[in-house]
Amino acid sequence: MASTEMKSASDGVIADLNYAFSAFKEANDERLAQLETRMGADVVTEEKLARIDRALDETKSRLDRLALDLSRPRLGGATPEDQGGREHKSAFNHYMRSGEAAGLKALEAKAMSRTSGPDGGYLVPVPAEREILRRLAKLSPIRAIASVREISTQSLRRAYCTSGPAAGWVAEADPRPQTANQQIADMNFPAMELYAMPAATQALLDDAVVDIEQWIADEVQVAFAEQEGAAFVSGDGVNKPKGFLSYTNVADAGWTWGNIGYVVTGVAGAFAATNPSDALFNLAYALRAGYRQNAKFVMGRRAQSLVRQFKTTTGDYIWAPPATADATASLMNFPIVEVEDMPDPGANTMAIGFGDFERAYLVVDRIGVRVLRDPYSAKPYVLFYTTKRVGGGVQNFEAIKLLKFGVS
Known part of the structure; x- marks a missing residue:
């Protein structure tokens, strides 16, 4: 997928995420109102909220995948800058395709490589x-x-x-007291x-x-x-x-x-x-x-689905969806890492x-x-x-x- 198409797709997913969160807030507000006026929330409302919550998670997963694709360069277009790098690339490619390791052995012997482990490998x-x-x-x-x-x-x-540096304030001519051991x-x-x-x-x-x-x-x-x-x-x-x-x-x-x-x-x-x-x-x-x-x-995800329902005393939700493809959802204005x-x-x-x-x-x-x-x-x-x-x-x-x- 071309980068412009990916960008367009990510914009569409962000729009879907914001739409789903608006629907989530509406359904959750309805549930909270039912809790205040009766013994419990309506079963239909609970099921609706759960469906929207799952849709939010699925949409966020789509956004995460698109963000990864947008940031992924192709290795095939990169050319090593130095001769040694080109030789290594060529020898490694030959080894992977045919099993011929003479080129890699010579390069590692030349470099006196000590990074190969007891199980071998290149x-x-x-x-x-x-x-x-x-x-x-x-x-x-x-x-x-x-x-x-x-x-x-x-x-x-x-x-x-673990205790921070030992330090203090003194006048220019005052004696310096011995500091405690760190x-x-x-x-x-x-x-x-x-x-x-x-x-x-x-x-x-x-x-x-x-x-x-x-x-x-x-x-x-x-x-x-x-x-x-x-x-x-x-x-x-x-x-x-x-x-x-x-x-x-x-x-x-x-x-x-x-x-x-x-x-x-x-x-x-x-x-x-x-x-x-x-x-x-x-x-x-x-x-x-x-x-x-x-x-x-x-x-x-389960913990995030719970905190997604919480509101401040002013009625604002403390969870917010990401604004861009490379951003994350936030809780109390702090980023959430899923x-x-x-x-x-x-x-x-x-x-x-x-x-x-x-x-x-x-x-x-x-x-x-x-x-x-x-x-x-x-x-x-x-x-x-x-x-x-x-x-x-x-x-x-x-x-x-x-x-x-x-x-x-």
């Missing part, structure tokens, strides 16, 4: 690697809002000051191996029109994004990144470094019946102002997160995406064992808070 060309990582940033929602660091070693170790946390973020194994027919590989780099990026992007996306949320840190929901959670009033603070809705598995949005405001203001400026809400790996609201679940994730969560990418060609294991198909190393974990425990659907 590095994909740099443009293809960058395209895979760029697509992951679009498809993996936590990666898109977190800090990302590239490393060439097995792990990233860093020191973090509290330093030693943090380690190992890069774990993530793999995908796309399959191709020999006919596809023999087709000279097919861009092999484009094909491998297309095949692995979703598999990588789904695996790392789940790990960044709830991974246990064993052979995978540690998700922010896997750290010890404590009531925010008793928060200490190394834990994630939470506030409660006041009802197990639900929002309070009266002034339900108060819990969201409490969550937002549990975060320090310095982090709140760049903060975002993180939640799944993360399907977040749990649905239930008894004592942490279904909504809020924070400055760029400062709170760190994603570590080890440079190099490797491919090992396997024409034997699944004849007549050719498998491509594709691996990358990625790690992740919370780096600033002050910069994130959670909403617990419970009483305490």
Whole structure:
């Protein structure tokens, strides 16, 4: 689809989204009026609201897909700038199509490459690697809002000051009192191996029109994004990144470094019946102002369908649809990041997160995406064992808070 056609399509989807949200507000206002005048809302009204809510989610998904297509360049039109890049691209293309690895072996020996792992395999060309990582940033929602660091070693170790710098005010001639020792946390973020194994027919590989780099990026992007996306949320840190929901959670009033603070809705598995949005405001203001400026809400679709119904005391809805294809929906004027790996609201679940994730969560990418060609294991198909190393974990425990659907 041409870019102008894509732009026109995205404008149409935005119009559909705004129309659906107007219908949603009308139906929800009708439901609220029924709740005030009778014992409960009419069943027909509830069903109508649920249908419109599903339509909102489906329309938003269409908009997300169009936004991804609009931002996706074709690898086939890019030409490596240096001779080494062209040689690597040519040798990699030859290896992928025919299995001939002599060219890649010579290049890696010349470069004294140490990035190949014990299972073998060869590095994909740099443009293809960058395209895979760029697509992951679009498809993996936590990666898109977190800090990302590239490393060439097995792990990233860093020191973090948990108490802030010791400082104070003195006059020009006054003695300088000894400052208190700063509290330093030693943090380690190992890069774990993530793999995908796309399959191709020999006919596809023999087709000279097919861009092999484009094909491998297309095949692995979703598999990588789904695996790392789940790990960044709830991974246990064993052979995978540690998700922010896997750290010890404590009531925010008793928060200490190394834990994630939470506030409660006041009802197990639900929002309070009266002034339900108060819990969201409490969550937002549990975060320090310095982090709140760049903060975002993180939640799944079920949680978003609940908060979509909430209004302020002046009757304004606190949820708003995105204004453009590359924007997101907002809640209380803070962006919403839809993360399907977040749990649905239930008894004592942490279904909504809020924070400055760029400062709170760190994603570590080890440079190099490797491919090992396997024409034997699944004849007549050719498998491509594709691996990358990625790690992740919370780096600033002050910069994130959670909403617990419970009483305490």
